[in-house]
Amino acid sequence: MHYFESIVTIHLHEDVAFVNSNEFLSKNISLVMLNDEYLKQIHGSNGFKPYVFSLPYPPNLKTKIYVKNEEYTFTIRSVDEMFLKKLLFELQMHRGLGFKVKAIEMFKVNQKHIDILHNISPCVLTLKTEVAKNRQWRVDDGDIEMVQKRILANLERKYKQFYGEQLTAPVDAINYFEILNKVPYPIKYKRKTLQSNKFKIGFNNDEVSQKLAFTCMAFGLLEKNSLGFGFCLRGKV
Numbered sequence: 001m002h003y004f005e006s007i008v009t010i011h012l013h014e015d016v017a018f019v020n021s022n023e024f025l026s027k028n029i030s031l032v033m034l035n036d037e038y039l040k041q042i043h044g045s046n047g048f049k050p051y052v053f054s055l056p057y058p059p060n061l062k063t064k065i066y067v068k069n070e071e072y073t074f075t076i077r078s079v080d081e082m083f084l085k086k087l088l089f090e091l092q093m094h095r096g097l098g099f100k101v102k103a104i105e106m107f108k109v110n111q112k113h114i115d116i117l118h119n120i121s122p123c124v125l126t127l128k129t130e131v132a133k134n135r136q137w138r139v140d141d142g143d144i145e146m147v148q149k150r151i152l153a154n155l156e157r158k159y160k161q162f163y164g165e166q167l168t169a170p171v172d173a174i175n176y177f178e179i180l181n182k183v184p185y186p187i188k189y190k191r192k193t194l195q196s197n198k199f200k201i202g203f204n205n206d207e208v209s210q211k212l213a214f215t216c217m218a219f220g221l222l223e224k225n226s227l228g229f230g231f232c233l234r235g236k237v
Contacts, residue, residue, distance in 0.1 A: 004107070005076070006088055007104070012066055012068050012070055013097070017064060019188045021055050021056060022188075026226065031096070031097065051076060052078075054074050054076075085106075114213040115203070123198070123199065124136050124194055138195050152174065153169075155169070173204055173208065173209040175203065177200070
């Protein structure tokens, strides 16, 4: 198992508030995907998209604004090398974006053992019950067991789609789970405010659990990863 990762340095053409940063980056990425037939097909495809990206770094935690004319980096991951190369080319060539690409680094990441991972960009979990239809899960909703089951089911589907094999997570695949926020992170997207969260998750050492953990690194945690939600890093308890 492996994925490809690129670190992109950008020069911002406008101020971007934290709450708008997912929409800002995803709109710019979607725009350039329309310039290439291969990228356009992926953009319009159903199912999970083969990439996830982080939000710009470094953030200013006091102002919560990415500042015009400053330089930042963000990271894009994909299992599809051709997709990533084409996307990076279009990002470099396009002149109508909210930023200018200054530098790109790209490398291959092979599967590594993962004890703990955490999402550095908030993740989204949609509730579809009659009581809470199409609302995002919040800390005060509780039911952590349901959250863990949804995480594992999501990773099973991603693994099957991108690696072509059906996996069933062991009941103890997740052996550590911590919620890192007391209240949800509000993220603006298409005139709506999405409620999102950050988790720290530990995975067992068995082969299936480790494959699912790596899948989480490759494609992001839970939903809307192609909008910059759920980008993960390896960590420690």
